[in-house]
Structure formats: C-alpha cells, structure tokens
Amino acid sequence: MDRQALANRIEHIYEIMRAEGLSLLDYVEQLSWMLFLKVLSDREEERKLEAELRGEKYRPVIKEEYLFHNWPKRFGVDNLKKVKDAQKFYNFVANELWPYLSSLGGSDELNKIGEIFSSISLKIRDPHNLLEIFQNIEDISIDGEDSHIMSQLYEETLMLMGREGGAAGEYYTPRPIVRFMVKVVDPKIGETVFDPFCGSGGFLVEAYRHMYPQAKTAEDLRKLDEAFYGQELKPPAYLIANMNTLLHGVNAKLVKTDTFSEDIRNPGKLYDVILTNPPFGGKVTKANQENLPIKTSKTELAALQYVMRKVKPGGRVGIVLPDGVLSNVTKSYVKVRKELVEKNNVFAIVSLPQGVFANISPKGGTGPKASLLFFERGKPTKEIWYYELVPPNGKNYTRANPVKDEDLSDALEKFEAWKKYLETGDEEWKKKAISENSWVVSIEDIKENDYDLSAKNPNRKLTVEYPAPEEIIASLEEKERKIAELLGEIKSILGEKP
Template sequence: MTLSELQAKIKSASDKMRADDNTKNALKYLEQLTWLLFLKVFDSVEEERQTFAQIDGTTYRPLFREKYRWGNWARSRDLTGDKLITFVSDDLLPYLRGLSGSPRAERIAAIFAEIRTVMKSGYSLKEVVAIVDSINFHAMDNHHAMSVIYESLLAQTADAGWSGEFYTPRPVVESMVRIIDPKLGESVYDPCCGSAGFLVSSATHVKPLVKTKEQAATFNSASFYGQESGEIAALVGTMNLILHGVEDPQIVRRNTLEQDARNISPNEQVSIILTNPPFGGTENPQVQQNFPSRSAATELLFLQHCMAKLRDNGRAAIVLPDGILYRAETAFSTVRRRLLNEFNVTAIVRLPTGVFPTAADTRTNLIFFSKGGRTERVKYYQVPSPLGKRSYSKTNPLTADTLAGVEAWLQDGIADEYAWEVDYDTIVERGYDLDIPWPGAGEISDASAAGERIESLRAQLATLLELTDALSASHGDLDSYPLSPAVELAGWVVETGRRAGSQVPDRFVGVSNEGGLTPFKGAPAKDTSRYRELRPGDFVFNPMRVNVGSIALCRREEEAGWVSPDYTVFRLSGDAPFDPEYLLMFLKSEQGRVEIDRESRGAVRRRLYMDGVRKIKMPIPGDRESWAALISSFTSVRRHLRELPTVSFGALSSFEAAVLDPRDSVDTPGR
C-alpha cells in the first residue's frame, strides 16, 4: 500500500466521522480514529509475533483475550448498529482500561483510561472500522506512515491545538538521530514530542543492541521520555512507540514550559535531547518566569529548557529558526552567550527554505551541542537548495541523499564545498552572532545559482530589518538599559604592555582611527626594546590621536603582537562592573571623547596619559546583560550592513546571467 493510498483511506474515514453527531469536532474524530488505528496496528504486530514464534519453535501469548482482538470484533458481521456501539462502549473499552500484569498492559490501560469518544451511529462506525481494517499494516513502513499522516493532518487542524508546530521530515529526523548516535542505557528525551518521531527513530536505532532481559527492561521502560501538551499528540506518540516495540514509553501530557528551568535537579536530567520545538509562538509572562532569560518566544524558552535538562556529557540536537542565531534582544543574546560558554556547540546545519512543507518560508537550522566544556570550534554546513529551484516543497521534498554531506562532515570530518568551520574567538568578535553565511555562496557566479543567491539576499534583508526593529524597540524602551551616575575609572583599569627588552618582536600591530587592529605596514625602529606587548583583553591607544578614535580592543590571539613604544596599553581589572566592549563603546562615543579631551595634557600636542585614563568619568551600566545585548546588536547591524553589498551584487549578477543566457541554468557542476 502506497502512502497516497493510505492517505486516501484516512481522509475517507475522517469524512464519515465528521458527519456523525458525536464526532463532528476535529478533536473528537481524531481521537476515535487514532485509537481505532492503534488497535488495528497492534493486532498486526501481535500476528507478526505469533508468526515469528512459530518459526522459532516457541509460543507467544497475545496480550488481548481473543474476544477483544481486532480480527474478531471488527470483522464480525453480527456486530453493527446499536450492538456495535454497546460492545465498544460497555465491553471493549472497559476491558482495555482494566489491563494489567505487565508494563505494556498497564501503559495501554492508561491510554484507554482517557478514551471516551464513540460515534453515535453504529452503522457509520462499522463503515469506519471497515476502512481501517482494509489497511495492511504488516509492513513496518506503514507504521511510520501512520505517524506521518497524523502529523500532517493535525498540523493542518488549528482547532486541534497544533498551530505553530511543524512536522519534521523523516530524512531530517533520521539524520539527526544517526549523528547523535544514542546508545543502549542512555535516556533519550523530547520535550515536545508530538507523535514521537524522534523517539521512534531513536528506538529503531537502539533496538538491535538489545540482547538480554535486563537490556530489554531498560529499553522498554527507562530509555525513551517525552512531554507533550496536546491531548491527541500525546496519545499518538505513546501508541507509536508501543507499536515500535517500546512496551512502556514514558510520555507525559503536560506543558513543558510550565516546568521551572531554573530548578531542574540532576536526577531529572537526561543523556540525549532530540527535538523540534514549536516556534513563532508566544508564552505569557507567568510561564516566562520559569526561565533565566525571560522571553515570549517559545523557541528561546524551549532552548533554555533543553540546556537545563541536559546532564554532564549529554548531547542535544534541536531544530531552531534563524532568529535564534542573531536576534539582538537581551534574552536571545544572553542565551547565546551561555550556550557558547557553558556548552560545546559542535555544529550548526543551515537548512534552505521549504524543508518544512507546512512552513515553506521558514529558515531553520539544526543545532548540535553537548554539556561539558566551552565551545572551541563550530562546524557549519549549508544544505544546498534543490537543483534549479529556490527551495524545497511538498512535491520536491528534501531527501536522505541531500543530507549525506552533513553526516560525513559531522561524523567523520569529511568536508565538501558546503562545509566550513568558525572558531570561538571569531564568534565573540561578532558579538556572539551565530548567523554566519556559507562562504562559498560568493564563489558561485553561474546563472543556475540565481535563485539561491536571490533567496540569500532576501534572508539577509529580512535579518537586517529584524535587527533594526530590535534596535528601534530598544530606543523606545531606554528604561531597560539603566545607568548609574558617572564615576572615575580609577582602580578598574590596569596598565599593561610590558617592554620587549631583549626579546625580538615577531609581529607588529597598528591601530586605525576606526578602532581596529591591523598589521603594522611600515618598518619598525632598529631598536625594538621599548615596543609594548599587546595581548587578548588589552586596550591600546595612540595617546595623541585617541580623541579621534584611535583606540582598539584586542579580542583574539590572532590580533596580538607588539605596538609602538609611544602607545599606551591597559586592561580592565577582574572586579570591573562593566564589560570591555562597553568601555570601548563609551570611549569612542561623543561623551567619551569629551572626557578624553578633558583629561588630555599638553600645550602644543595634547596627549592622554595613563593617569588621565584613570580620571575619566563614565556612567556604569546597571544591568550588564542588557547592555551586552545592546552592544552585540550594534555589532550585528554593522556586520550585516558590511556584508549586504557583496550579497546583493552577487545575487543581481546571477539574475542578470540567468536572464541573458537562461541555458546556463540547466546544469551546475558539483550540485
């Protein structure tokens, strides 16, 4: 049976149920259709187990008594009309609610304890049962198909509580599971599990490792955990795991975000997190109080929940929208800093548009991280758009082959043209902005890439607009950026920059008026003994030109070196109540230049000495995190403005090529 044939049968059954007085509501008919499908598939699984037992010369005893197995009551010609309704309501459902004696039996009993929906017309119910009975679920692929169908149906049913949630394509799910590589004995968790696609794929990945009864007990009851707020989704997820051999899946129906992420104990933490949280939604202020960084954005709250739930040496893979990478609001910036400094972000896979059919224009990423140590280097991968098209779609979906390069890069370190790496210092220099575009995009000039280049331009413009909107909102809410009265820098600045002496400097550094560090282009003096050493974390300025912006902050090892003996080098003390970036911003501001002029000395050529630096008065930020986020947003906007011309001219050139010579768009080498 093909997927389209199965979809047609599901639609036919749904249409009949919508016409019944008891199941007109979407939640009602979806509930009944779900448990009918479950009983049908469960019976198919039981038949398979009996067949395999006979082949092995053993005996398998089905869980249900013969009277209540699908094949007996669903195919009975005597059970129709009122008799069928009476049997289902007064006999079958009470029996299922009373199952006991094993974890599997008790889990099924718990499922049916919540089931109350039965169609009013026994004749219509008989027709629906016949449709379900005609579906052949013996093939495991059809078990997966049931999950796919339900996720796609529910995703289109806003009144069923699934608005804002996107079905995760199976190639993406399975690739994420292979990269994370769950092992037997590790706890796998999805905080918004839906129909349990990630958990089912993880169970399929782990199941071949089960060899003993003890291992089977761990697999069945202590490996797969999920939370889901939707009633139907939680029901489907539990059933789906049972159908895939997990006898006692630990799925809890609850709003995950109502759990206090600030107080999760070690025994509540898990080994592995795999999830695609709902994004684009909002949460109320009461729920936001459960998180270290408050935000209405559900995607940011779910990311914080995952960070709190991951145990030491645990691994996580999460689907998240582009905004997580660059949004400049305090909460987003703070969470990115925590993620990079308290976790090891190992990889970011950038997906093109159209991967999620129900949200075709949403740009998403797969973010992989582990708990233990700071981020050192991040592997990036740009999944290419389909050949000759702007994006993927329902008729042209993403395939497993498309993700082969991702797995080769993240698992084996085998890079292709879509792979690159970015080190931690570069990310810090960018203001913790993780929205790093594929560097190879600028190298593609043929007409076949026009669509992809123009799409990149659209994304860049949208990002810039979102960042400037955030700055505008910050300007309209200056109370969120409190400042204490101005005080002297005094003991918070310490002069550094030891002299070279007998050491021969290996790299000379200059300072531009724009405040950047650059390799010194002139010839150094013959006597280099008085040159000053510049290390990461140091400030350096030209004492006679600091009032026009000739001051810089050394942020990374690659910028370090030796500066002119006439320059001044200093750094902040460890107890300074502000960040180096904040001090740099102030010293380069108009107010900062006024202070520099006031403290400079000299009748002919005024210069700023270290004593003058200590006397500079500066307002102290009342909230370091909010100011750090604001400064990061300035950095991001400047960077996007610098990059935009390159992207836009490249996109326009590709488009011109496509118009002038459309034949070039037929083939693209290496794609």
C-alpha cells in the same frame, strides 16, 4: 496480509472517515485510538499466555470484557463481522466503553489510557460507519509482518499529514531531518533519549531504529526497553505519539504535560541525549516564565534554555531552532547564547534553506527559516563547524518537493570528518570537513559578533544580477505613466468640487 491488501484496508477506513467529513488529522487521531485498543488487547493476550505458562494468575490491565477481542461476545457472536445491530454496537462504544476508559487511573498504564480517552472524542457519528471500521481492523495482526507493514503505513500517513500543513504539521518533522539529527547525535545502548516536545514521536522512533542494531545481548535489549522518554501537551499528538511508538516496538515512557510548567532551575531527572523540534512562534505563559532562568515569552528561546538544563553533563543535544534564536540582538537572546557557548560545546550548526519546514507553516508558504543546533553539555565551545544545506538542482524545497535523505548525505560526510577531527585533533580531518558549503568559526569570532551564531557562509560569493538598461528605462516609463494617470484623476476630482 500483504502490504497492498493492508494499504487497501487502511484506505477504505479513510474513505469511511472522509464520508464523515473528517480531516486527515482526524483520520490519524481516530485510527490511533482504535488501533491502540487493538494493540492493548493483543498484548493482553500475550501476557495471559505467558502467565499461564509460568503457572501464574493472569491480571489484565483493564476489565476483560472491555478488551477488543472480547467485544463480539456481548453481541452473541464470535467476531465483529457477524454483528448486525450497528446502533447497539455504537451505544456500547460511546456510552459504556468510552466512559470506562476515560475514568481509568492508578498506575502509569491506566493513567495513560485515562488521559488519552478523556482528552479526545469519538468523531465517527454514523453507527454503521463505526462498526464497519472496527470490522476492518479486527483481523489486522499487530504482531509479525502485519505490524511491520502497519507501522510503515502509519508513518506514511503522518508524512502526508505533515505536508497538509497548518495544525497537522505541528506533529510532523520531515523524517530526513530527524534521521540526520539522530546520526549526528549518535545515541548509544545504555543512554536515555528524551524529546520534551515529542509530537508524533518521530525522534524517539528513529533513535530506536538507530540503536536497535547495536543490541547484542539480553541486557542490551533490557537497556533499550528503558531508554526512551517523551512529553507532549496536545491530546491528539499525545495519542498519535503513543500509537506511533507502539507500532514501531518502542517502549516509550510518554507523559502528557506542558513541558514549560517544569521549573528547570531545579530540573530533576536528566537525560543522556535530547532530540527535539520545539514549537516555533508560541507564547510561554507568565506563570511558566517564572520557571526560566532567563525570562522570555518565546517558546523557542525557552526550549533552548530547557534542553540546556535537562541534558546530563557530557550528554548531547540536537534541536531545531528558527534562525532568529541564533541572531536576535535582544538582551535575553544574547544572554542565552552566551551561556550556551560558555557552558556547552556547540560542535555543529546546520543551516537549512527556506521551505524545509513548509509543512509547519500555519498560513502556508515556505515556513520558517531554521537551523539544526548540536551541542555537548559541560565543555565550553572553542570552534563551531557550520554547514549550509543547498537544495539540489537549484529547486527550492516545498511541500511538493520535500527534503530527501540523499540531500543530506554530503552534510553527513563532512560532519563525520569534523567528528574525526574533534576525536583526534588531526588537521587533515578538519580540511576534509570544510567545503564550499561548510566552514569553521572560532569562539573568538563568535564573541566579537555579540554571540551571533547564525550561519554566514564565507565561501559563497554574493552576486547581484541587475536588469539590462533597456529594462530599467521601460520600467521607469511605465511608473511615470501610472503617476501621470493618478495625478490626472486627482485633478479631475479636485475640479469637481465647488
């Protein structure tokens, strides 16, 4: 099936969902569990064939009668397009298949299926609509070219979902930002990659894309297969992350959990690379605050403490943080930043302009002002390379004008020079890393400024434009006139009283 045909098929499915009154987030959630069952069925067919070739007995993950490709048999037909009784099909999905799937457990794979179907609901209410959607999914191949196209279409839908804002935006970080962060952190074959707040799984997918070309042997592929880990609390995002990674061929070990429920004073498993965009402006429960070395109710400050302790010594972290974490003078913020620079090498901070994260602003608008913080665990910070991203052509970033990969090309070029300097100590590379939008700050200056890590571009002159004198006079006269009118109204009201 070519891209246009497949895109038309998915758009038709969305039209059906639109008729049901569902939102774009609902589209992705509902399509995700449906595709999940299709992928599961296709993979089981592969496993069965492989077992037969080895002369072994085939043991399906779930009962064979509930595998997608076996559904038509219970209706006495060989494909879903021949099913006539939509109500009977709906009853099967809602009253038999769903309860079975939501009750599964006992192994990692069964636990995942059980968690997915016990935490979301069937939102398609019309039996004919449900049957028609599955009839459109039935002949989509999740392997080969269809899989590649489907993964692209799915990613495009996630992008649209992010731009819709509000709750949908929580699951989507702009992909140019994700790709930039992956390139800076540069995960290698043999390293583990972890996202403790994985949303739609974008960091894991992009890290896989970055690492896959490095694989040269079967052993490399095996290591790649075991490299990716993620955690997510919200059921829809957990489902979407599972589907997104599956469609992109990433064997991600995803866990549905509240990351802040982990006692990071005893962090357990550590990872080589952490890439994440934690929740902004949320609240850590009082019980979970006990798990933090420095207690805070702020999710973004708790997230920074978490990644500082979950990365291996010598491991690298790329994290999105609201600017307040870098500059807040409250004691807890200062203590966390002090620990950060004393026990970790903060090697780069990229300041993003307002509007880059407009997609995660629940009330609309430009979204939070944020920065990208990068550090390596185990070495104290000596100097930090900063970059200030400036939107091209003087246009602000908005949902309609999102950040693009090419907007970050200069930042990446300057960072590569900075990386060369860190590796060689050659001052010429350091000079190349500095520009109108990039500069270096010593740890001594950071300490003197109460561990303030916020970006203050010394190369950018502060210019203030004042209005012309006649404009100032006109404005004052207008204000005077309004004040006189208001005084007149007050006197009139007072004069009417006895």
